[in-house]
Amino acid sequence: MKVQPALPxxxxxxxxxxxxxxxxxxxxxxxxxxxxxxRRDILARYKRSFLGVAWTMLNPLGMMLVWTIAxxxxxxxxxxxxxxxxxxxxxLAWTFFxxxxxxxxxxxxxxxxxLNRIYIPRVSFALAAQGTGMVNLSLxxxxxxxxxxxxxxxIHLSFIFIPVxxxxxxxxxxxxxxxxxxxxxxxxxxxxxxxxxxxxxMFLTPxxxxxxxxxxxxxxxxxxxxxxxxxxxxxxIPTYYGRFPTWVEFLVPFMIALVTLVLGWVVFxxxxxxxxxRI
Amino acid sequence: MQxxxxxxxxxxxxxxxxxxxxxxRVPQEQIGTFKEYIIRLLEGKVKHRTFKALNDVSFNVNQGxxxxxxxxxxxxxxxxxxxxxxxxxxxxxxxxxxxxxAPLLEVGAGFHPxxxxxxxxxxxxxxxxxxxxxxxxxxxxxxxxxxxxxxIDAPIRTYSxxxxxxxxxxxxxxxxxxxxxxxxxxxxxxxxxxxxSYERIQSIKAQGASILLVSHSMxxxxxxxxxxxxxxxxxxxxxxxxxxxxxxxxxxxxENESERLSIQMNTVxxxxxxTNNKSPYRWGNRKIEITHVHITDLAGKDQTIxxxxxxxxxxxxxxxHECISAPVFGVAIHRQDGIHITGPNTAQAGLxxxxxxxxxxxxxxxxxxxxxxxxxxxxxxxxxxxxxEIFDYHDRLYSFRIVNQENHTKERYxxxxxxxxxxxxxxxxxxLK
Numbered sequence: 001m002k003v004q005p006a007l008p009x010x011x012x013x014x015x016x017x018x019x020x021x022x023x024x025x026x027x028x029x030x031x032x033x034x035x036x037x038x039r040r041d042i043l044a045r046y047k048r049s050f051l052g053v054a055w056t057m058l059n060p061l062g063m064m065l066v067w068t069i070a071x072x073x074x075x076x077x078x079x080x081x082x083x084x085x086x087x088x089x090x091x092l093a094w095t096f097f098x099x100x101x102x103x104x105x106x107x108x109x110x111x112x113x114x115l116n117r118i119y120i121p122r123v124s125f126a127l128a129a130q131g132t133g134m135v136n137l138s139l140x141x142x143x144x145x146x147x148x149x150x151x152x153x154x155i156h157l158s159f160i161f162i163p164v165x166x167x168x169x170x171x172x173x174x175x176x177x178x179x180x181x182x183x184x185x186x187x188x189x190x191x192x193x194x195x196x197x198x199x200x201x202m203f204l205t206p207x208x209x210x211x212x213x214x215x216x217x218x219x220x221x222x223x224x225x226x227x228x229x230x231x232x233x234x235x236x237i238p239t240y241y242g243r244f245p246t247w248v249e250f251l252v253p254f255m256i257a258l259v260t261l262v263l264g265w266v267v268f269x270x271x272x273x274x275x276x277x278r279i
Numbered sequence: 280m281q282x283x284x285x286x287x288x289x290x291x292x293x294x295x296x297x298x299x300x301x302x303x304r305v306p307q308e309q310i311g312t313f314k315e316y317i318i319r320l321l322e323g324k325v326k327h328r329t330f331k332a333l334n335d336v337s338f339n340v341n342q343g344x345x346x347x348x349x350x351x352x353x354x355x356x357x358x359x360x361x362x363x364x365x366x367x368x369x370x371x372x373x374x375x376x377x378x379x380x381a382p383l384l385e386v387g388a389g390f391h392p393x394x395x396x397x398x399x400x401x402x403x404x405x406x407x408x409x410x411x412x413x414x415x416x417x418x419x420x421x422x423x424x425x426x427x428x429x430x431i432d433a434p435i436r437t438y439s440x441x442x443x444x445x446x447x448x449x450x451x452x453x454x455x456x457x458x459x460x461x462x463x464x465x466x467x468x469x470x471x472x473x474x475x476s477y478e479r480i481q482s483i484k485a486q487g488a489s490i491l492l493v494s495h496s497m498x499x500x501x502x503x504x505x506x507x508x509x510x511x512x513x514x515x516x517x518x519x520x521x522x523x524x525x526x527x528x529x530x531x532x533x534e535n536e537s538e539r540l541s542i543q544m545n546t547v548x549x550x551x552x553x554t555n556n557k558s559p560y561r562w563g564n565r566k567i568e569i570t571h572v573h574i575t576d577l578a579g580k581d582q583t584i585x586x587x588x589x590x591x592x593x594x595x596x597x598x599x600h601e602c603i604s605a606p607v608f609g610v611a612i613h614r615q616d617g618i619h620i621t622g623p624n625t626a627q628a629g630l631x632x633x634x635x636x637x638x639x640x641x642x643x644x645x646x647x648x649x650x651x652x653x654x655x656x657x658x659x660x661x662x663x664x665x666x667x668e669i670f671d672y673h674d675r676l677y678s679f680r681i682v683n684q685e686n687h688t689k690e691r692y693x694x695x696x697x698x699x700x701x702x703x704x705x706x707x708x709x710x711l712k
Binding site for chain 1: 314316361362364365366367368369372373374375376377378379380382389391393394398401402404405406407408409410411434457
């Protein structure tokens, strides 16, 4: 009878490599935990609601409806074949980002009591947040397809590129999530502040408006310097635009995501030893 | 490996601490918000000081041993447990732990209220490193042990605190850990379940696990542990045989308290003077004033800690501000929890005091204290002949402690020993054929 978990059994505080790789190795050791945390998030979220998982699909649809009613008249002239599908595709990518980064932070603070009592890799919460986000995003692809078909947009083969777009987005969100979680451990008001930043950031990202409506003078700042512009676009290209991205369209967001992820991971892993007496 | 013990570390040192120090950098002032921090940072005013939670601590725990940790709150015991649970890393020194550590502290801390008991077991199992498949196999045993079969599929928010504690305990102890961390002895559920959990711990121990036990109860440490360590302000004060360490610790605690009680005595006067008429512990018209009280042994040496059976003398200095005829002095003894034990006075003792004026002193002497272990206090009062006018009343201002270190009596239940005597009337001896 196997009674003990299949984890390394000898622990020596002096024998360890860099915190950065240690955290990665432990995250792999604890993949069961990360999966259970995803399960918990999804189950807990829908446990008490009547429509259950349907909300994952209804939520972005509702949001899209609001935006469409509010703004479609403004942007009609712009060359957008299906405004609802345009908004929805952008909204899905944005929602993924804002939900997973917020959840990384909130879950780490929530799990603080646990981190004080039992060893679990501290990145578990941020990784689980990405997992939950991916499940939610996959589910909300259903309403996107429905809206595209209803508004006369064809579904192209380029849909198979979605997983790549999502992975890039996910790497970026994980990097940002880890950075803000680290700060939030030290300064609790970061989590409040971040909600405001998110709203501002969303309006500065072409989600419900096409980038062409921006005055040419500012357009370059809002598009080129805003990483989320590239992330949202990488998601929109295979869905709304129905084509594969060019190398530049892929490599720019990919590099941004990679750098952010490495930076976030290093900062988080280095500081994570202090978390146990900070939270 | 077919051994009577299931531990893979037979006879080894299982926890090893070598010159371990833990330091926290804490801001000198509490900086709560980011804005404040930025302002301070720009002003160059963020100052940190180092707080040593543990300072150069070394000891080993062997396989199969029950090891006790004692010390006051904040001494560093929890920090030590965190090191062993690998939640915290030492700033200096080395911590080596061989085997799986199962923490048994505030079990159920990771339960999610919306999920069912079963889902929570899977989640918490994963935190201990078990996959879902491994948990499938354990779950029937966990449900059975926790006695929650009827509730396991209900959300945790519907559980009582006792129920979730039971589930947490069953979960944490189902795997046979190499090291079990027990922070304060279990007070889980009802008496029957407590008994069951105690047995569970015994069986984990019997299978060769080491147990790290933290408790404020010295008797728990004495009866359960072979060895113990006493930690004070982050430093290892004593290490060795549990009984010896406990004795050393208790001795020091008494010493500190004696100091505290005598300080209290010395400041009472000042306190009384300050709070003159308004003190809730003093009243009366002060025609006769009790100016000073102290507790000594028969030789007149100040003492605040007594053994059962010892003698005690109470010195009461007074000053009569006018001529008073036949006043009555009295004392009362209360136990800390408010039980009034006795209240003798001079009139009841048949002593009629003369007319008094000016300063004087009166003694009250107890030849052999019948009180059992505990904290007690004296009240002192002086009233008129008819006991209907209070001149001065000091309510429970003078504390003393009774300990039982000299074995004057072996009695330990209740408040006092009556020096009663047992006698057996020998029955007819029945010869067995």
